[in-house]
Amino acid sequence: MPGANGRATQADVARVAGVSQATVSLILNGGDTGRRRAGEQTRRRVLDAIRMTGYVANPAAQRLAGGRTRIIGVFTYEPVFPRDSRDFYHPFLVGVEAQTEELGCDLLFFTSTPSREGRRLLGGGFRRLGIADGCVLLGRHDDKRDLADLLSRDFPFAFIGRRESDAGTVPYVGADYVTATREVVERLFALGHERVGFVGDLRRDEPSVDRAQGYHQAVRAAGSRPVVLNGTGLTGGEALDLIGETGLTAAVVWPSGLAPDIRAAALARGKSVPGDLSLAQLGDVEDGSPDDIDWTGFRIPREQMGAAAVRLLFEQLVSPTLLPADALRRSLPCTIVPGATTGAPARTRSRSGGGGVR
The missing domain is CATH 3.40.50.2300 (Response regulator)
Known part of the structure; x- marks a missing residue:
């Protein structure tokens, strides 16, 4: 029944079904219109022939024989x-x-x-x-x-x-980035930070918008003032400079890959995380960094x-x-991760808001 190469062809299907090869092609490739033109009885004969010959040369035949390609x-x-x-x-x-x-x-x-x-x-x-x-x-x-x-x-x-x-x-x-970000920022306020900054991507794509929304919800609920810093394209040192200029003692970072760079810059300047600056990641690191730091933040499911x-x-x-x-x-x-990169602000910091990391 199969052809010389061992695989069934449309001609084999047509021969078993007792129809022309053009009719087989019409049923396989003509969609609903082709099936209506051929008639239900002819269609069933062709489907039976497909099963008998094992013809599966294209996805359309599989759809007809099994309902879908799966x-x-x-x-x-x-x-x-x-x-x-x-x-x-x-x-x-x-x-x-x-x-x-x-x-x-x-x-x-x-x-x-x-x-x-x-x-x-x-x-x-x-x-x-x-x-x-x-x-x-x-x-x-x-x-x-x-x-x-x-x-x-x-x-x-x-x-x-x-x-x-x-x-x-x-x-x-x-x-649910909105809820996760809000909870991370709320934890920072609960630790005693009076101002918490958002450092990162300010584009309007949905993941960034959701994180910004969660941040603003938490800041408003705490009665604080938002500090949003555009970290796009910045090195860790440049981002750290911005944080210091605004007197922040804590910041949440998105994309998460920027957070290790900020921490490294702080350590290079003799500062500690979380002693001098609390940092939290808003999600998993995207670059597969081998950094084994127990980051505060959340894990994406x-x-x-x-x-x-x-x-x-x-x-x-x-x-x-x-x-x-x-x-x-x-x-x-x-999943919220308490982590080890956030803590209470240093007691020596000025309550006036001018004593951030420098």
């Missing part, structure tokens, strides 16, 4: 395949893989889409996504045009990380987010109706 796509806006086990994205992918395996599905990474300045874009790659039943998207720097285009298509997807779009509700599983994104995607695939907007937006709590 392939879940993964698209990343930045190269995120782990370089080692400390890689920031590694736990996300562990969660994605484990949940996909549990659901009895396969993973397919999409890497051939257009790239610009080190960032991948879906661009014209939407047709390729159709190989999979749906897709999990990952990466800090997304593209709003991609999201709008995806929302306009009948294609299930889920983003790892909160994402918003003017075009509609983006299905996502995010981390990365593995759980990856798994939950796959479950959200799968729910969209099996649900007979569209999920409500609230069900498409999910947030997981972060």
Whole structure:
């Protein structure tokens, strides 16, 4: 029954089903219109022939024979395949893989889409996504045009990380950075710090906005005045200078990779952390730094987010109706880490606000 190379062909399917090869092609590739034109009885004969011959030459045949491909796509806006086990994205992918395996599905990474300045874009790659039943998207720097285009298509997807779009509700599983940041800053005020600064990325992407919101909530609740310092592109020493100029005794830092640089600069100047300056990270270090310091801050539930994104995607695939907007937006709590890089402010500091680190 199979051809000379041992693999069944469309011609084999047509011969077993008693139809023309054109009819087989129409049913496999013609979508709903093709199936209606061929008729239900003919369609069933072709599906029976597919099972008998073992014809699985393309994903369309697998969809018809098994309902879906049971392939879940993964698209990343930045190269995120782990370089080692400390890689920031590694736990996300562990969660994605484990949940996909549990659901009895396969993973397919999409890497051939257009790239610009080190960032991948879906661009014209939407047709390729159709190989999979749906897709999990990952990466800090997304593209709003991609999201709008995806929302306009009948294609299930889920983003790892909160994402918003003017075009509609983006299905996502995010981390509750607002609550986690607020709790970290509240702990610093509880230690006796009168002013706590925010040092870091002031861009308007969702992860940065959420952290800034949590910071401002805590500062307002403490009756203090916010001190927001743009740390983008600064060295640790430059950031430390800004902290000293504002008289701060404590600061929360985002992205987290800047915190070790600030600490190193303080130590180089004979200052101690947390003796002279309390520092907290707003999340996990992204560069896989081997630094073994017990940082105050919070841990992102990365593995759980990856798994939950796959479950959200799968729910969209099996649900007979569209999920409500609230069900498409999910947030997981972060784990607060008391750490050893924060403490009570030094007793010798001036209560007037002018005695910060210098």
